[in-house]
Amino acid sequence: MDLFALYQSRIADALSALFPQLADAPELLRRFVVEPPRDASHGDMSTNAAMVLAKPLKSNPRAIAEQLAEKIGEFDGIEAVDIAGPGFINMRLAANVWQDMIATINAESADYGRPKEAPSGKVNVEFVSANPTGPLHVGHTRGTVFGDALARLMAFSRYDLSKEYYINDAGGQIGVLAKSVMLRYCEALGHEIGEIPKGLYPGAYLVPIGKKLADQFGDELLNMDEAAAIDKIKPIVLDEMMGLIKADLAKLNVHHDHFFSEKQLHGEDGDIRKTLDWLREEGLVYQGTLEPPKGKTPEDWEDREQTLFKATDFGDDTDRALVKSDGSYTYFAADIAYHRNKYLRGFNEQIVVLGADHAGYVKRLKAAGKAVSGGEANVDVKICQLVNLLRNGEPAKMSKRAGTFVTLGDLVDEVGPDVVRFIMLFRRNDAPLDFDFDVVTAQTRDNPVFYVQYAHARACSVFRNAKRDLPDLDISLAALQKADLSLLNDPAEIELIKVASQFSRVVAGATEAHEPHRIAFYVHELASAFHAFWTKGKERPELRFVNLDEQTITLSRLALVNAVRQVLANSLEILGVSAPEELS
RNA sequence: GGUCCCGUAGCUCAACUGGAUAGAGCAAUUGACUUCUAAUCAAUAGGUUGCAGGUUCGAGUCCUGCCGGGAUCGCCA
Incomplete structure (x- = not known):
């Protein structure tokens, strides 16, 4: 039970009784707040109702406050009411109101703090969604913890909610990954592979997967066409990568409800095609050219006509490309389809948690959400800022090349899940965060x-x-x-x-x-x-x-x-x- | 150059979507341990909320313009 909500509704009732014209304007009764005053000497609760309603009621705040305060004084549990400043109404509650809260909390126990009724609508929280090309690193940690805590918070508030991970398994980097694993496979079979060529994934975490393939296939893969071999191992490699990622997430006690594969959106009968058709019918797709970005024209800029989505109709700064020069869909095209897919699955509230490097992506995601739902779905994008790792106050630099690359798993192994989670949450998500190993492990x-x-x-x-x-x-x-x-x-x-x-x-x-x-x-x-x-x-x-x-x-x-x-x-x-x- | 985020006490950060005299912790100074685990607590001190305007009863919060820091900038994901 929420005392403040309780008195808010009592005050709203009193106001409608005092001012019948408010009955026709219920939104006005939601505009005022009942909150603890900043300064405890003002009492236990304070409301700005008189000031908020002064203009609509064409009266002055003090006059409204006088009338309202008299009504409030008659409520149960109110020990004192007074009017202060420009029209604040301050209330002091009787001791027994507070004492009774102890019994309330103990009675409601694990449910204390939850709203009485479930809000309407379904919420989808998409977070992590890291490319399945290797283990999660520190950069992913904050978004992971934030997304999971937000999901827990909303579930606690009785939202019907699903935690989702979007697997980017359709892009070119999965091919690169499979190629990298092929090398490790050769290595496992005893072939000399030398340096990992530039552009491939050099990480040692691929070694055991190469070995696994060698155990499973022997030299069978070497005797077939390389492209065919890569196609064959792709799903296996992907599975292995997701296994790594899920193991890391489990270390932080994070468990998604649904892993959504981007690949399923592609293809002739896929959602991307359907969504684009639908957008065309709505007149939101056209052939056109884009202006190069001002101030910094890419060297390889070619002025060509392409398939564009009218993102500007929905608040974006520019229209966005849907088809790449090689004819395949852009990442954004898949993302539009994904958001439509979510909407069609009933998620009218979609929260997407992204890293700071995706800040520029926010407007187009919101635009996509609005477009594919006819304005019915709300997309909220939460950006998590960078985490600076420190030891003894000095930056703990990490680089993949130097081998001091810190993975999410390393971090959790060193300080434990509670520390990682709490520290990451003890800060607004959109402000950078210092994570000092020495501070967070001190007792x-x-x-x-x-x-x-x-x-x-x-x-x-x-x-x-x-x-x-x-x-x-x-x-x-x-x-x-x-x-x-x-x-x-x-x-x-x-x-x-x-x-x-x-x-x-x-x-x-x-x-x-x-x-x-x-x-x-x-x-x-x-x-x-x-x-x-x-x-x-x-x-x-x-x-x-x-x-x-x-x-x-x-x-x-x-x-x-x-x-x-x-x-x-x-x-x-x-x-x-x-x-x-x-x-x- | 465009867009987005940030700028609050010496340091690290809050401020309940526009409320009253802007709050905590650290560091500094002073005090409380035959303990309900002092692994903690109490007190003092610390501010032109980056700058300049605007909106209104009222601005750290909203709007405009600057200054400074970061991220990002057709076809990568």
Whole structure:
């Protein structure tokens, strides 16, 4: 349950009663917000309703606020209302409202923070989608973690959702890859292959695949036409590469629901052809020429007529080529078909997670999404900025040639999935990120992963101690639900509950904005509030959780601790980070 | 040159889609460990939100123009 949403709707009701003309304009009632004021001295909740509605109601904010405040004062749980500044209405809630939140959180437990009802529509989150030509490297990691956390967040918010990986298996680079493997195959058969020729993939990860082929086929492949041999091994190589990639993803606890092959879009009866036909019927395809890019004309620029998609009709800067000079489809043509395919599968909300180097691709993807769905599908492209790896504050340079190439697997092996995930999420996705090995593995509060997990472990330790010191006390969840929560009236306790009570609206905001980092910052704040309260028990022993002489208050406090623990756990669950009961 | 992202405390970053006196952490200074694991906490200090305009009751947030950093720029994927 979300307290802020609850009072928002109560205020909306009060407004419609006060101003009947608002009944005809429900969108106005969604324009105002109920939120915690930045400055806690202003109260627990604040609304800007009077200011937002002043213009449409042709009245002044103070006058509206006066009337509204009087109504709000009659609500259950409101202890004080006042009007401040240009027309803010500040509310203070009665202590029992906060105390009751503990029971609510404990009752809803793993579901606390989820909206009551599932939103309509189907969401497709496409992420990773790295070319299957080798293992995932560090550059892929951020998008992987971000996409997975966003998917978890939206699933938590009850969206009908599918996590998808688009396999670029139709382009020329798969042929190059197969050729590279052929060399390794020869090598495995004992032939001298020398240097890997330029343009082929030199990675050692192809060696075992060559060996596998040698085991399976012997020298059979050498005795056939090279093109035929390559065609024969392509699917095998592709399978092997996807196996590598899936193994890396599994290390980060990332599992896609669907792997979509680009290849299936090609061919006479494929989606690309169908989509292009459809676009032609809509008048969105034409033969024409493009202007060379200004300021920097490519040397091999040839001014030729080509098949273009009218991307400019949908907000793109220029129209885009659909067919290459050799007659095959462009990557973008396949992408348009892919988005149409998603739309026809019912995904009216399509989220695509891309790396920073694809920022220039955003407009055309959105244009494609609009075009193929008649404006019904929404495409949101999330760009993940670069990650700078650091050791001791110095850049940890990586280069494929020097062999210091860091793969996603290496990274996870060194610091663990929790650290990789949390650090990558403890930052807006569109800002660059420093990843310092020394900081993220430290067990101090500099390290936010540790700090948050420690808070959860501490909460669990309270229960272990209670069990040890008060073996006769029933501390089951059912018993906690009977605790007298009105005993929790110290300002420090109320403070902590308030932070825990923010979770629902943080989830709602993060979901709507497609910004999982908000959950990471929130859980850090909650951990901080919990650590602070914990330490208060040192200066003021009466605030300790476990009180041997007064089991009543102990039970109440345990209810509080469990609520906090639950919210920490729910937050970490969204982030895909473990919530340990004990730190080693 | 076009497009997109970024510019907030000495450093690393937030700011709940336009709200009130812009917040955390690190570093600095001071204080709290016979502990509910101090693996933590409390307090002090730190700002012309790159610059200049505009929109309005109100701008870090939206618009325009500059400055600086990054990414990208028919047919690669």
